[in-house]
Amino acid sequence: MRPPPPPERRLLGGLSPGQFLRRCWQKRPHLVRGALEGFRDPLGPDDLAGLACSPDVESRLVLVRGGSRPFQVVPGPQDPRRLRRLPATRWTLLVQGVDRHVASLARLRERFRFVPDWRIDDVMVSFAPRGGTVGPHVDGYDVFLVQGRGRRRWGLQRRPDPALRRGLDLRVLRRFRADVEWVLEPGDMLYVPPGTAHHGVALEDCLTYSIGFRAPSHREILAGVLSRLLRGLPPDRLYADPDLVPTREPGEITPRALERLHGIVALELGRLGGRDLDRCLGELLTEPRDGDSSPRSRPLTAAVVRRRLASGAALVRAPGSRMAFVRRRPGADLFVDGRLVRLGPRLAFAAPLLTGGTRLGPPDLAPHRRVPGFAALVAELVNTGALALRRR
Secondary structure (H helix, E strand, O other), X not given: OOOOOOHHHHOOOOOOHHHHHHHOOOOOOXXXXXXXXXXXXXXXXXXXXXXHOOOOOOEEEEEOOOOOOOOEEEEOOOOHHHHHOOOOOOEEEEEOOHHHXXXXXXXXXXXXOOOOHHHEEEEEEEEEOOOOXXXXXXXXXXXXXXXXXXXXXXEEEOOOOOOEOOOOOOOOEOOOOOOEEEXXXXXXXXXXXOOOEEEEEEOOOEXXXXXXXXXXXXXXXXXXXXXXXXXXXXXXXXXXXXXXXXXXXXXXXXXXXXXXXXXXXXXXXXXXXXXHHHHHHHHHHOOOOOOOOOOOOOOOOHXXXXXXXXXXXXXXXXXXXXXXXXXXXXXXXXXXXXXXXXXXXXXXXXXXXXXXXXXXXXXXXXXXXXXXXXXXXXXXXXXXXXXXXEOO
């Protein structure tokens, strides 16, 4: 009898992460029965509703019927009185970033770190009674759909007609014909690549956990980079034309003026090459969601951090903090929540160390506690809210 696959392969249906990325990632859907064997919901519908009523949590209520129009979207924070009056069928409550509030969902997200951190967005949780759905739609990003309690029927179409139903709050496809249908039960998981239309309908009260990935558009990347370039330009750097001569046509932009303007654009964009562009991209890709981290009201000093690490404290990353790094010779550029921290040769080890795990215990930290500058670096990240010191 063949032994069961190890947990990391069970998650992907017997595939290694490398095999999954080669065969399925952004290529084809992948269904895994029992991906999370014995999976238990880390929260219930009432817990999810409580989060949806918080002003600090992003949520949406989708009324398939019973609203002022089909698929009406009610943005959060939700009104608890309205939630209590909802009908028994045909609605969905979606809550973003639940992994930042429920530790076990943060651990679920950790299972997908075979994809780089900067590509992982969050864990969205949806609750729907029978008939609840957001309609057939297409996402521009990858998503893993993990089924919790209840059952949900999913239909997928590889090459959908892009036409949308008019007058709706959601981008619901006008025509949808599934190529394949599956009913997901607790612990099952479905990977859906970008561009594949999918339509999920609750067959009974059910919870679904969506591990979504960031896919910034070319427009967002360019806008983010250019906004950072503009912040670095001094306001007194002005257009100048000391060789100006009298014009015969006041309305004309002359070839000489266009040449000078083209030169200004080329000069400033040329400054974005190499390391400067890497910095812009690193800051952009680690920008947190609003309010995901907050600085300490009483900053810690490097000496205090050094004593706490020596006494056995652990380092824990804040749930909403984003970290990434770019290797440099001889150091590294560490990006933390949209900010660059340059690390010299002696501290370059800290980049993969601090981004490698969401919790670093005494054995992980002991070899580095006395490295010059390490305690000061940790203090800086603790004080900005990216890291926290925890007792054993």
